[in-house]
Amino acid sequence: MKSKISKIINMLIGLYLIYSGSRLIISIQEGQPQHSFLFMALAVIFIIFGVISAGYSIYYLYRQFRKEYGSDPDADEEDYQRFDMDDIRIIDGTVDRDSEQE
Numbered sequence: 819m820k821s822k823i824s825k826i827i828n829m830l831i832g833l834y835l836i837y838s839g840s841r842l843i844i845s846i847q848e849g850q851p852q853h854s855f856l857f858m859a860l861a862v863i864f865i866i867f868g869v870i871s872a873g874y875s876i877y878y879l880y881r882q883f884r885k886e887y888g889s890d891p892d893a894d895e896e897d898y899q900r901f902d903m904d905d906i907r908i909i910d911g912t913v914d915r916d917s918e919q920e
Contacts, residue, residue, distance in 0.1 A: 822882065825875045832872030839864030 842861035846854050 825878050829872050829875035832868045835864045835868030
């Protein structure tokens with residue numbers, strides 16, 4: 819749970835970096851500051867780090883979501899215990915998994 823929250827916060831920080839970098843580029847283009855090359859380089863660095871941070875966090879959260887709901891083709895088979903409905907026997911309202919059918 820802590821890792822999910824930290825990844826969500828990391829994603830929000832990455833998205834904010836992308837927003838800040840793009841706003842910096844727009845403000846550079848509107849008014850020509852003295853050191854526009856330095857500000858442009860800083861904006862590009864913000865955008866690159868934001869894309870990396872947000873992209874990794876979104877990928878991690880996507881993988882966790884798919885792993886939890888059983889639709890991840892790359893997950894370990896131990897994570898998913900799949901069985902056929904033929905292997906389940908219901909007796910008195912309780913479910914009993916029977917490997918051998920009578």
